[in-house]
Amino acid sequence: MINFEKIILGNGLKVIVHTDKSTPLAALNILYNVGARDEHPDKTGFAHLFEHLMFEGSVNIPDYDGPLQKAGGENNAFTNNDITNYYLTLPRENTEIGFWLESDRMLGLDFSEQKLNVQKQVVAEEYRQRYLNQPYGDVWLLLRPLAYKVHPYQWPTIGRDISHIDQANLNDVKNFFFSQYAPNNAILVVAGNIEIPEVEKLARRWFSPIRERDIPRRTLPPEPKQRSERKQEVERNVPFDAIYKVFHMCGRNDPDFHTVDVISDILSNGKSSRLYQNLVQSKRLFSEVDAYLTGEIDPGLFILSGKIIQGVKMEDAEQELMAELHKIKTVPVRKRELDKIKNKVESRLVFEETNVLNKAMNLAFHELLGDANEINNEIEKYHAVTPGKIRKIAAGLLVPSNCSTLYYRARTG
Amino acid sequence: MDPVDRKKIPPLHLSERIDYIRDKKVTLSNGIPVYLINAGNQDILRIELLLSAGSWVEPGPLIASSTNDMLNEGTKTRTAEMIAESFDYYGSYLHLNANKDTAGVVLFTLSKYLEETLVIVADIIQNSTFPEREFATYIQKKKQQFVEEREKVRYLARTGFLRSIFGQLHPYGREILLEDFTTVTAKQLSEFHCKCYLSDSIKIIVTGKIPKGIETVFEKHFGDWDLETIETRVPEPIPVVPADPSNIFLEKENVVQSAIRIGKKLFNKHHPDYHGVQVLNTVLGGYFGSRLMRNIREEKGYTYGIGSAFISLHHAGFFTIASEVGTNVCRSAVKEIYKEIKILREQIIPEEELSMVRNYLLGQVIRMFDGPFALAESFRAILEYGLDYSHYDNAIRTIRNISAKDLRDLANRYLGPESMTEIVAGKY
Numbered sequence: 037m038i039n040f041e042k043i044i045l046g047n048g049l050k051v052i053v054h055t056d057k058s059t060p061l062a063a064l065n066i067l068y069n070v071g072a073r074d075e076h077p078d079k080t081g082f083a084h085l086f087e088h089l090m091f092e093g094s095v096n097i098p099d100y101d102g103p104l105q106k107a108g109g110e111n112n113a114f115t116n117n118d119i120t121n122y123y124l125t126l127p128r129e130n131t132e133i134g135f136w137l138e139s140d141r142m143l144g145l146d147f148s149e150q151k152l153n154v155q156k157q158v159v160a161e162e163y164r165q166r167y168l169n170q171p172y173g174d175v176w177l178l179l180r181p182l183a184y185k186v187h188p189y190q191w192p193t194i195g196r197d198i199s200h201i202d203q204a205n206l207n208d209v210k211n212f213f214f215s216q217y218a219p220n221n222a223i224l225v226v227a228g229n230i231e232i233p234e235v236e237k238l239a240r241r242w243f244s245p246i247r248e249r250d251i252p253r254r255t256l257p258p259e260p261k262q263r264s265e266r267k268q269e270v271e272r273n274v275p276f277d278a279i280y281k282v283f284h285m286c287g288r289n290d291p292d293f294h295t296v297d298v299i300s301d302i303l304s305n306g307k308s309s310r311l312y313q314n315l316v317q318s319k320r321l322f323s324e325v326d327a328y329l330t331g332e333i334d335p336g337l338f339i340l341s342g343k344i345i346q347g348v349k350m351e352d353a354e355q356e357l358m359a360e361l362h363k364i365k366t367v368p369v370r371k372r373e374l375d376k377i378k379n380k381v382e383s384r385l386v387f388e389e390t391n392v393l394n395k396a397m398n399l400a401f402h403e404l405l406g407d408a409n410e411i412n413n414e415i416e417k418y419h420a421v422t423p424g425k426i427r428k429i430a431a432g433l434l435v436p437s438n439c440s441t442l443y444y445r446a447r448t449g
Numbered sequence: 450m451d452p453v454d455r456k457k458i459p460p461l462h463l464s465e466r467i468d469y470i471r472d473k474k475v476t477l478s479n480g481i482p483v484y485l486i487n488a489g490n491q492d493i494l495r496i497e498l499l500l501s502a503g504s505w506v507e508p509g510p511l512i513a514s515s516t517n518d519m520l521n522e523g524t525k526t527r528t529a530e531m532i533a534e535s536f537d538y539y540g541s542y543l544h545l546n547a548n549k550d551t552a553g554v555v556l557f558t559l560s561k562y563l564e565e566t567l568v569i570v571a572d573i574i575q576n577s578t579f580p581e582r583e584f585a586t587y588i589q590k591k592k593q594q595f596v597e598e599r600e601k602v603r604y605l606a607r608t609g610f611l612r613s614i615f616g617q618l619h620p621y622g623r624e625i626l627l628e629d630f631t632t633v634t635a636k637q638l639s640e641f642h643c644k645c646y647l648s649d650s651i652k653i654i655v656t657g658k659i660p661k662g663i664e665t666v667f668e669k670h671f672g673d674w675d676l677e678t679i680e681t682r683v684p685e686p687i688p689v690v691p692a693d694p695s696n697i698f699l700e701k702e703n704v705v706q707s708a709i710r711i712g713k714k715l716f717n718k719h720h721p722d723y724h725g726v727q728v729l730n731t732v733l734g735g736y737f738g739s740r741l742m743r744n745i746r747e748e749k750g751y752t753y754g755i756g757s758a759f760i761s762l763h764h765a766g767f768f769t770i771a772s773e774v775g776t777n778v779c780r781s782a783v784k785e786i787y788k789e790i791k792i793l794r795e796q797i798i799p800e801e802e803l804s805m806v807r808n809y810l811l812g813q814v815i816r817m818f819d820g821p822f823a824l825a826e827s828f829r830a831i832l833e834y835g836l837d838y839s840h841y842d843n844a845i846r847t848i849r850n851i852s853a854k855d856l857r858d859l860a861n862r863y864l865g866p867e868s869m870t871e872i873v874a875g876k877y
Contacts (some may be wrong), residue, residue, distance in 0.1 A: 058490050060464075060815050096455035101738045103458050106805045108812025111737075127815055129462035136459050143455075157750025164705045165753050165773050171600045241453055273703055275596045307521070307533035317529070320586055323593040343597075345589065376538040383540025383559055386491055390820055 037412055038395055041232045042403075045239065047248040048220030052399050052408055053235040054227040056392050062228030063125045064134040065396035066142075067404055069223075070216040071118040073188040073256060073334065081159070081195020084115040085204055086212055088155040090122065092148075094141035107133040115193050118333045119404065125393055128229040132238055139242035142222065145213060149206055159201050163194050171274040172444065175341075182268050182440045183282050183337055187259035189330075218249035223403050227396040259284065259335060266440040271447045276323070276343055277350050280442040281357070283338040283433055288331060289405055294417040295429045296329060296338060301377045302369060302426070303327035303340075303360065308376070310360055311342075320345055321353045333405070338433060350443055361434045368423040381418045463808065467845060469818040471838060472654075472828055475664050477672040480649060485663065486656040486828060489821040492560040494657035496567070497825060498574060499833065502552035502645035505620045505763065509637065510629040515587065516638045516646075517547035520554065522583040524576040529583055532569060541566045549621055550763040551833055552645075560660055571670040574646055584635040592630040603773060605699050605874035606708035613697060613870050614714045614767060621762060649676040654829055656821040694867065699874040707779045707875030711786055712769030713868050717761040718834050724847035725859050726768070730759040731806050732798055732856070733789060734770055738805065740789050741770065749785065751778040763834070768863070776876040783871070790869075793860040797853040810848045814841070 040054040075082045090113065091100050104111055104124060111124035126134050167173045176192045184190035195201055224243070226235045262284055286292045304311045304327040311325045325342035340361075344353045388394045402411045472484040507513040521536075521543060522529040536543050541558035554574065558566045598604045608624045615622025653667065694713065716723065727735075734741040734757025741755045755772035774782040798806075817827045831840050 056490075058488075059819050061819055102805060105736065105738050105809040105812075106458075107461055108463075108808050108815065110809075110812065110816070125816070127462070127464055127812055129464065132459040133461065136455070140455055154747065154750040158746055158753060161706070161751070161773075161775055162753035164775060169602065169704055169706045169773070171597055245453070273600075275600065276593055306537040308530065308537040313530055313533075316590070317583070317586060320589070323590045343593065346593065372538070376534070379540035380537060381540075383542075386493060386559060387557065390489060390491055390493065390822065 038389065038399065040399060040408060042408065043236055043239065045219065045244050047244060047246055048218075049239070049243050049246075050223045050403060051235070051239045051243075052223065052225045052403060053230075053232045054225070054392075054395055054399060055229070055231060056227060056395070057229050059229050059392050060128060061125045061392060062128040062131040062134070062226060062230050063123065063393040063396040064131070064138060065121065065123040065225045065227075065393070065400050066138055067223045067225075067400040068120045068122075068217055069221045069404060070120055071116055072191060072193045073117050074216065074254065075188065075191075077188070077191075077196075078200070079204065079208060080191040080197070080200045081193070082200075082204060082208065082212060083120055084193045084195070085155065085159050085201055086209065087113050087115045087120050087122075088159060089145060089147075089151065089209060090141055092151040092155065093146040095144040095146060097137060097140050098146060100137060100141065103133060104137060109134065116332075117189055117193060119401070121397065121400070123393060123397060125228075131226070131228075131230055131234075135238045135242040138224070139246065142217060142219065142243070143246050147206060147210055152204070152206055152209060156201055156204060159194075160198055163198050163201070167194060172272075172278060174272075175278075175280060175442070175444065178268065178270065178442055179280055179282055179440070182266055182442060183284065184259050186257045187334065188256060189259070189332065189334065189336070214249060215252055218251055219243060219246050220248040221251045223400045225396040225400045225403075227392040227399070256334065262438055262440075265436040267443070268441070269443040269445065271445045274444070274446050276346055277446050278341065278343045278444040279350060279354055279357070280444065281340040282440050283438050285329065285336055285338045285433055287335045288333045292425075292429055295421045295425045296433065298374070298377050298418065298421045299364060299426055299430055299433075300327040300329055300338065301380065302364065302373065305377070305380060310363075311357075314360065315342070315353075315356055319356060321348050321356055325357075350445070354441075361430070365427060365431045365434060369426050374421070374423060374426075378418055378421075382415055385415055463811065464815065467811070467814055467818070469827075469838070469841070470824060475667075477668050479672055479674055479676060481651055481653060481671055481674070481676075483653040483655060483664070483667050484828065484832070485659050486654070486821070486824050487659040488656060488824050489658055492658055493821070494556075494558055494560050494563060494655060494659075495821055495825050496556045496558070496570070497553060497654040497829065498570065499551055499553040499652045499654065499829060500646060500648060501550070501650035502641070502648070503548050503550040504623075505550050506645060507620070507641065509633065510623060510625060511591075511633045512637050512641050513552055514547045515591070515633060516579075516641045517545050517552045518591075519579055519584065519587055519638060520545060520573045520577050522587065523578050523580045524572045525578060526576070527569070527572060532573065535569055536566060539566050543570070560658065563660070563663075563666060567666065567670050575674065577642055577646075579635045579638045579642070581635050584638070588630055588633065592627070595625060595627070595630070602701055602704055602706065602708035602874040605701065606710040606771070606872045609697060609699050609872045609874060610710040610712065610769060610870065611767075613695060613872065614712070615765070621765060647674070647676060651676070652832060654825055654832070656825040656828075694870045696871045697873075698877050699872065700877075701875050704875040705776060706773045707776050707873050707877060708771070708773045709779070709783060709786070710769055710771055710872040711783070711869050712757075712767060713870060715759065715766045715768045715863060717763070717766040718836060718840065720766075722859060722863070723761070724844045725851050725855060726759055726863060727844070728806065728810065728848060728851055729793070729856050729859050729864075730757050730768065731810060732802070733757050733793060736806075736809055738809075740792075741772075741786065744789060745772065745774075745782055745785050749778070749781070751775060751782045751785075761834075779873060779875070779877055783873070787866055790860070790864050790866055794857065794864060796857070798856055800853070803853055803856075807848050811845070814845060814848070
């Protein structure tokens, strides 16, 4: 159970406070309700490039990292298709320095051509390091456009193409800031060894003077229902074949979400899971195999991926994978197996509560989904999953007409 | 409401004292020490069994890591599947880890399932059987992962660097070869297990909200073991054959980035200059605001990330700078790295920068003792070196007091460019 208090400032900023006296630290997490899905199709990768610029100095503070490090703090950020999330931890005595830094970069950035150019290069190197210079690194550059034809989930956070980053200009940067970064488009969570009135005072002092801004209403085209199976085959300089199968699933707020999550856990969470036991250990078809969800807010993807053992034919491995899907669609899951998954979820939720930064991030994300308190109802939602629901939802989800398959072949010779 | 001055940093507070929760040691009837650290609000436990069973004592390549990885692949009374199912059923996590010096298991469990999970941990440590079929599956899987790893420039640079500074015959430098996967046998694992796991080197660290009477639970599962005495294969310290500093280029086709490693063999936690060199390392490349990051990423845009590290091992230590950079700027990046080393050796670190590094590091010390998991890691880091908490008191003292001049002297003593080994993997 995570107790918290919620305050909404006059400018629309939502502030959530969770007190945990067992730590000498305080964590600040600011979630901005903007991600790669909000980008123009010709300017992809922008939300993430912008995240880099948020560390390049703000209107009154030329250097973000310096003062934070001086206060014993540490910070980072991530961007995904839905959100851009900034976080820091500090010794609790210095919490106000976090407020000072975060409020100033919400107020405005110190935009400059030179800083933009350097960060464009840094992001280009990130693109090379993570997507081009690793075996199997470009998989998501291929899978997203295969699965999505209309919805902006068709491009990855890093961008559809490296050239999009290169073309970004200072005008785009400024427009993006003033149309997306605003108190009324953000959620601030403070978690740690700090009392609620203190946080409220700091939030009002530093954030209340920031005016609310006009945020364009989000109107994203929904992905039309997939009607037929899709396949793509590529050949790359990798040592082994790999196969990826993705299925369209419900959104994060759909009542079926937890059932789909349990399905992926039954298939591949832990060494006792079905895919590991049957396809890795017993039949020796894959060296690794996984089932997981993107977990995105709009309807996301259920993913099966596997690296195939040398000498095994891709088609044979695929057939066995399909046989496992058939089983989960037709044979009811036994009680002990389902209890195992629920125990694992329960344990994961308890372990996540040992860290204030984790708690701050999770509270912010649940507030974005609609209500931070739903974090405390997660376990009940998993407990409500039944063998009947699993079978029914798997039968609708894991069908060929809802599937895109990527055959990722090792180049021979 | 008070008007705010946004140009001015709010008052900065520095903790005068950093408190850490200490361990309470109990000894089981056969001599196994159990260190209890009571911390946190959740009813969870982290239990670590630590053994001298790393690659330092293995009789051949892959033996230490494979033995450790296969502990849960079957015992005299439990199959691999039964073991996996039990841990999963109780929502616990078992981490197996073997490194150069030590090996062991870490169990994360809800306190209410301590008995149910600990009995299996005791079983896999004592009674693992290393069945042939599971071994064959494991080795095949590992071999594929190895072949995939070898495709990464980062891997080539890292292994090339260690081989170069320690030598291919040394346990810290030995690089894994493809044929190692065909020579290692299940029988070797069994023998290694007998010798190194049923051994009086075992230590147990327990952190979390410690329930009353936990000592009896450990006595029940571990107190009646009959312990062999470990014979270490290389009891004497590291062979004193200093590898010549060298520049090595490992070419790889079809890459868009090259990996760089620049560094040298150095000392470990027992050396009086250890903490000072850690501070120096932080200035150079040990945090986001470091000189390497500011110059090579934030000013030049050559890389997504660059950092340096000063790593302690039981019988040596090493210093290393690591980055992956665009192939077209690789030479310039290497040049800039040496330039930053030169500046550290010639110029005094400005007080403003040094005080930032001091405060940043003190914040890191607070994080090292925040919560049961961090406490466990920090405790293990002294326990395995036979050090006590004064190691951390000394660290804090050095962070607070070391002078800019001392740091320049350390840079001159230990970071001479002629003593560095330089590896580039990719295109150059």
